[in-house]
Amino acid sequence: MIRSTSIALVCALSAWQAQPAFAYIKFGVPAGGRTVTLKWSQTPRYFVTTDTVPGVSAADFQGAVARAFATWEAVPTSTIAYQLAGTTSARPTEDDGSSVLGFLDRPDLDRVLAATDFVIDVTTGALIESDIFFNSAFQWSTAGEASRFDLQSIALHEIGHFSGLGHSALGETELREGGGRRVIAAQAVMFPIAYAAGSTEGRTLKADDIAGITDIYPTSDVNATLGSISGRVTKDGQPVLGAHVVAFDPSDGSMVGGFTLNNQGSFSIGSLSPGPHIVRVEPLDDADTDSFFSATARVELNFRVMFVDRVIVVPRGGDSGSVAIAVIGK
Amino acid sequence: MTRRRAVAALAVALAVRASAVRAQPVIVPGRLEIGIGPQWTGHAALGSRNANETTGAGSPFTLFSSSTDLASATGLEARIGVRVLRRLEAEVVGSYATPSLVIQTLADSESAPGVAAKERLRQFTIHGAAVWYVPARRAGARTAPFVTAGVGYLRHVHEKDVLLAGGTVYEAGAGIKQLLVSRDRRRLKGVGVRADVRAVARAKGVAPDGGTHVSPAVTASLFVRF
Numbered sequence: 098m099i100r101s102t103s104i105a106l107v108c109a110l111s112a113w114q115a116q117p118a119f120a121y122i123k124f125g126v127p128a129g130g131r132t133v134t135l136k137w138s139q140t141p142r143y144f145v146t147t148d149t150v151p152g153v154s155a156a157d158f159q160g161a162v163a164r165a166f167a168t169w170e171a172v173p174t175s176t177i178a179y180q181l182a183g184t185t186s187a188r189p190t191e192d193d194g195s196s197v198l199g200f201l202d203r204p205d206l207d208r209v210l211a212a213t214d215f216v217i218d219v220t221t222g223a224l225i226e227s228d229i230f231f232n233s234a235f236q237w238s239t240a241g242e243a244s245r246f247d248l249q250s251i252a253l254h255e256i257g258h259f260s261g262l263g264h265s266a267l268g269e270t271e272l273r274e275g276g277g278r279r280v281i282a283a284q285a286v287m288f289p290i291a292y293a294a295g296s297t298e299g300r301t302l303k304a305d306d307i308a309g310i311t312d313i314y315p316t317s318d319v320n321a322t323l324g325s326i327s328g329r330v331t332k333d334g335q336p337v338l339g340a341h342v343v344a345f346d347p348s349d350g351s352m353v354g355g356f357t358l359n360n361q362g363s364f365s366i367g368s369l370s371p372g373p374h375i376v377r378v379e380p381l382d383d384a385d386t387d388s389f390f391s392a393t394a395r396v397e398l399n400f401r402v403m404f405v406d407r408v409i410v411v412p413r414g415g416d417s418g419s420v421a422i423a424v425i426g427k
Numbered sequence: 428m429t430r431r432r433a434v435a436a437l438a439v440a441l442a443v444r445a446s447a448v449r450a451q452p453v454i455v456p457g458r459l460e461i462g463i464g465p466q467w468t469g470h471a472a473l474g475s476r477n478a479n480e481t482t483g484a485g486s487p488f489t490l491f492s493s494s495t496d497l498a499s500a501t502g503l504e505a506r507i508g509v510r511v512l513r514r515l516e517a518e519v520v521g522s523y524a525t526p527s528l529v530i531q532t533l534a535d536s537e538s539a540p541g542v543a544a545k546e547r548l549r550q551f552t553i554h555g556a557a558v559w560y561v562p563a564r565r566a567g568a569r570t571a572p573f574v575t576a577g578v579g580y581l582r583h584v585h586e587k588d589v590l591l592a593g594g595t596v597y598e599a600g601a602g603i604k605q606l607l608v609s610r611d612r613r614r615l616k617g618v619g620v621r622a623d624v625r626a627v628a629r630a631k632g633v634a635p636d637g638g639t640h641v642s643p644a645v646t647a648s649l650f651v652r653f
Contacts, residue, residue, distance in 0.1 A: 282488030284481060295483075296485075298485050347476045349635075350476045373528055375532060401539070402537045404532050404535075404541070404544065405544065410546060
């Protein structure tokens with residue numbers, strides 16, 4: 098029988114510091130003795146609450162959330178679609194079989210802007226419910242007002258989690274004096290740390306986000322038209338866990354990232370445009386590693402950023418063949 | 428003789444002389460020509476592209492830069508030509524070469540050492556061309572200078588038989604044919620060598636910017652005429 102499990106997983110987006118999550122660009126969950134990709138097996142239906150916060154009316158909230166859902170739906174290589182089921186007075190944290198988005202006052206989570214949690218069918222890995230709360234302890238806006246966080250941008254990130262995506266590491270940060278990190282730049286909506294208040298740059302999906310959602314919900318022609326790069330990262334002959342591997346397409350400047358995810362140091366970056374790519378490898382040093390991996394994972398951070406010294410060609414509808422990358426300690 | 432008549436006579440005399448010089452027959456005998464030989468094509472800069480991230484204000488933050496080149500390469504060129512007019516031939520030309528695609532990375536924001544990443548490609552072209560034999564005062568009886576221009580199809584394939592891209596190739600240049608053996612009354616009417624210098628414009632193909640890029644090309648070939 099189906100056993101619903103609420104996991105406190107927790108794909109939170111914080112202005113300063115992310116909460117734990119695991120992932121590459123998609124979540125894997127144990128189900129039936131194996132690891133399967135976390136995804137919806139049917140069109141997800143969601144409710145929105147009518148709660149308001151200063152600067153955001155119920156209509157503003159529903160409009161911003163609807164635009165964020167529509168942005169994910171507009172990815173041409175993905176079949177993901179969502180259905181608004183209506184409004185509700187339920188809180189967005191109840192395990193009641195309904196997916197709910199709404200505000201929640203959580204001043205205790207002083208670094209968490211919003212969070213997504215799931216109820217999963219542990220026999221199949223299918224998503225049953227996913228709730229998103231936006232922390233009303235922060236100031237919000239739907240119009241890009243300075244000093245207020247952009248609801249649509251944050252909703253776009255959380256809906257990525259809602260759909261099964263984990264965090265991306267395509268971003269640069271610097272440490273803040275008071276702790277936490279400040280984003281210098283990012284090239285993925287799914288980067289775990291948000292832009293500063295007032296920015297609306299997070300409203301647009303990037304190549305990495307599009308590749309991620311395509312990987313989980315591909316259209317029927319994707320396998321024939323897109324390709325992948327796979328390989329293995331080692332250091333001193335030993336496999337590296339947690340290396341961030343980025344494929345750069347010089348034809349359009351796009352970047353799609355992945356991670357070495359297992360004890361063999363293997364990686365695979367899917368949904369890439371066919372053609373020549375440059376591959377860059379870096380340690381996960383622009384966010385806390387537990388934004389990407391479980392806190393107990395032994396993620397290797399002690400190696401230098403490097404490029405692979407050959408052009409990697411992505412075949413249409415195929416894989417590059419295994420790319421061996423040997424990184425060097427700092 | 429009036430002055431007007433004298434001028435006219437001089438003009439006619441000059442015209443006759445010029446005509447006599449230019450009236451040398453095209454020395455290449457026969458109607459059909461088959462040739463083959465090595466071709467060298469120079470490198471082409473295929474453009475540059477930054478790996479940009481986006482700041483909160485919407486401005487680009489360059490993670491690193493890249494520039495792409497198609498390296499020079501020596502390949503093989505084969506051609507079949509047919510004389511369609513006294514000085515004009517039509518040709519079908521095919522070529523094969525294995526240039527390296529080189530993508531150089533530089534200016535990494537996290538100080539990653541730049542690399543010149545390479546991968547060898549296979550380049551096929553097939554194009555149609557016109558060859559016009561140019562009248563020349565100093566050309567010997569066995570030497571025929573010409574100009575040529577053509578257009579055709581370009582195909583870049585990765586070594587693993589992965590089609591990377593197709594495109595268009597445009598060529599224009601000049602050259603010279605030197606007849607080594609000439610036999611007017613035999614089926615094989617001549618054997619000679621040919622040298623061309625051309626500008627080769629490759630449009631699209633593997634170029635990341637999708638643009639047209641010009642390289643020099645030099646071909647030397649041996650031909651036979653029937």
